Amino acid sequence: MIESCSQDRRDNQVIQPIAQKFVADGRFAWLHSAPAADPLLWAADATAWAFGKGGDWRRRVKDLVACVVDLT
Known part of the structure; x- marks a missing residue:
């Protein structure tokens, strides 16, 4: 879980290629959430x-x- 803010799109652009490169089985997920949610x-x-x-x-x-x- 990542704190949702004005840079969610940029977070996704950074995380996605890294996850694809380093997580061989593809079992990696993330989501953005409001700070008060958790x-x-x-x-x-x-x-x-x-x-x-x-x-x-x-x-x-x-x-x-x-x-x-x-x-x-």
């Missing part, structure tokens, strides 16, 4: 923000982050 999005957003911010914020959440994939 409280777990709040936890993921906060963790991603803190990790991206770096410094002490990254230190605070580093044990929550199992893997980072750079798509650039």
Whole structure:
């Protein structure tokens, strides 16, 4: 589940080719949802923000982050 915002179309353009390349059996799905629709999005957003911010914020959440994939 991905938070729905003004860049849903761009999200799909990025995710689709990566999913096709790395998910051999084709069993990968995603959907966009409003932030209020799933409280777990709040936890993921906060963790991603803190990790991206770096410094002490990254230190605070580093044990929550199992893997980072750079798509650039």
